[in-house]
Amino acid sequence: MRLRFGTDGVRGVANVDLTPELTLALGRAAARALGVDRPFVVGRDTRLSGPMLEAALAAGLAAEGAAVEVAGVLPTPAVAYLSQTRDGPGAVISASHNPFFDNGIKFFARGGRKLSDEVEDRIEAELDRLLGEPPPPGPVGSRVGTVREAADPMAGYRAHLAAVLEGRRLDGLHVVIDCGFGAASPVAFPVLDRLGAKVEVRNAEPDGTNINQGCGATSPAFLQAEVVAAGAQAGLAFDGDADRLIAVDEKGALVDGDHLLAIAALDLRDRGRLRGDAVVATVMANLGFRRAMGEHGIRLVETQVGDRYVLEAMRVEDLALGGEQSGHLIFSDLATTGDGLLSGLVLLDVMARTRRPLSELASVVTKLPQVLHNVVVARREGLEGAGSFWAEVRAVEAELGPSGRVLVRPSGTEPMVRIMVEAVTADVAEACIARLDAALTAALGPG
Numbered sequence: 453m454r455l456r457f458g459t460d461g462v463r464g465v466a467n468v469d470l471t472p473e474l475t476l477a478l479g480r481a482a483a484r485a486l487g488v489d490r491p492f493v494v495g496r497d498t499r500l501s502g503p504m505l506e507a508a509l510a511a512g513l514a515a516e517g518a519a520v521e522v523a524g525v526l527p528t529p530a531v532a533y534l535s536q537t538r539d540g541p542g543a544v545i546s547a548s549h550n551p552f553f554d555n556g557i558k559f560f561a562r563g564g565r566k567l568s569d570e571v572e573d574r575i576e577a578e579l580d581r582l583l584g585e586p587p588p589p590g591p592v593g594s595r596v597g598t599v600r601e602a603a604d605p606m607a608g609y610r611a612h613l614a615a616v617l618e619g620r621r622l623d624g625l626h627v628v629i630d631c632g633f634g635a636a637s638p639v640a641f642p643v644l645d646r647l648g649a650k651v652e653v654r655n656a657e658p659d660g661t662n663i664n665q666g667c668g669a670t671s672p673a674f675l676q677a678e679v680v681a682a683g684a685q686a687g688l689a690f691d692g693d694a695d696r697l698i699a700v701d702e703k704g705a706l707v708d709g710d711h712l713l714a715i716a717a718l719d720l721r722d723r724g725r726l727r728g729d730a731v732v733a734t735v736m737a738n739l740g741f742r743r744a745m746g747e748h749g750i751r752l753v754e755t756q757v758g759d760r761y762v763l764e765a766m767r768v769e770d771l772a773l774g775g776e777q778s779g780h781l782i783f784s785d786l787a788t789t790g791d792g793l794l795s796g797l798v799l800l801d802v803m804a805r806t807r808r809p810l811s812e813l814a815s816v817v818t819k820l821p822q823v824l825h826n827v828v829v830a831r832r833e834g835l836e837g838a839g840s841f842w843a844e845v846r847a848v849e850a851e852l853g854p855s856g857r858v859l860v861r862p863s864g865t866e867p868m869v870r871i872m873v874e875a876v877t878a879d880v881a882e883a884c885i886a887r888l889d890a891a892l893t894a895a896l897g898p899g
Contacts, residue, residue, distance in 0.1 A: 462478070462558075473508075478575070479509040480578070483516035485574040486571070494510055495543075497663065498525055509545065510599045514597030516590055516597065521602040521605075527639065530605070533787065534609070535562065541561060543558070544693060551665075552662070616798065622800050629690075629796075631668070632690050633656070633657065633667065634658065634694060638656075649800065652684065663692045690796075695791060708778075710819065714744050720773060731775075732762050734757045738820060759780040779795075831897055835869060848873070856880070856881070858872070858873055
């Protein structure tokens with residue numbers, strides 16, 4: 453069986469696709485590619501399979517001579533922070549927003565940075581060698597790696613989060629947080645409580661199987677009802693590994709990544725901290741977000757979907773802010789990766805400083821209805837040359853005019869083409885999707 457890196461590490465069904473044997477081999481491959489001159493820090497989310505895979509990964513790393521510090525349950529951005537401050541590589545065992553029976557592994561290079569494509573290729577090549585033939589003996593004697601528990605890995609991360617407010621506090625703000633039974637569970641309340649917010653906690657008692665189950669950033673309806681019932685000023689929902697944030701305003705309305713990115717962009721610009729007066733977003737950013745940025749003189753840098761591409765664009769242009777509609781927000785002056793809790797603190801800080809309700813702050817973006825549709829086709833590779841389909845795309849775009857748009861993306865792994873339409877109403881968007889589905893199926897054949 454072969455493991456391949458996706459946009460954010462490797463994932464699969466724990467103990468089926470991602471077995472302890474494969475995980476051990478992956479640990480050995482990562483140690484070879486990333487080096488063993490600095491200790492690895494390993495964290496995980498709350499999944500039942502986490503301790504099993506944590507042990508296997510640590511064993512694989514140690515088998516190649518690496519020193520491993522096991523941190524236990526820890527948000528992905530906390531592992532990135534430890535990797536950055538200790539100038540060593542890191543690994544997170546998590547499948548993010550996936551159901552509990554899945555799991556995954558993602559690595560950070562020294563300094564808390566995502567791996568480059570070249571480094572991922574090296575790890576894959578080493579893994580193939582390890583799985584294809586009996587591996588050569590590893591280090592022996594005193595050169596065998598070590599595995600130990602990290603000493604209070606949460607302490608430095610908590611202090612780092614508190615420093616985001618630059619000495620300000622959140623006194624008087626009433627917030628409900630939904631930890632999604634994930635990695636935010638042990639850290640979100642202490643940080644917000646220490647900064648003075650009145651915090652009500654939901655879904656912070658993980659049992660290994662309830663992570664993301666009808667709650668958290670991917671199922672925010674629960675939090676919407678809870679915020680209204682509590683009479684709170686805001687709600688913060690995190691995903692399983694706590695690198696994403698979806699918020700809820702005081703009226704129970706969703707405040708997604710497009711809203712959050714716009715609020716942060718305007719605040720940073722007003723304070724002279726938005727380098728280049730630009731923000732990075734993906735092709736999925738809503739037309740309403742794009743219009744809002746244009747109306748306020750903020751340049752939009754567009755990337756393909758995936759926070760790694762957002763990060764790369766930010767690095768190339770030395771920009772301070774980027775993010776995704778899904779709630780990954782990256783503040784490059786504060787962190788090396790997306791951080792849901794950090795993003796929540798930034799949002800609450802804007803509310804506290806401006807004394808404006810979240811609904812008013814979020815109103816800067818008026819979102820257009822956005823309909824997503826996956827079309828299974830017989831010949832995905834024929835998409836580029838499907839002239840009749842692209843003619844229909846142009847016709848739809850002409851009819852929508854400046855009040856809508858069409859986005860077509862082939863899946864990278866499945867015989868599927870993803871179509872997105874934004875329009876003035878959901879009915880118009882659905883009608884356009886139906887036309888494009890029919891045209892695409894006629895051109896490429898049904899799957």
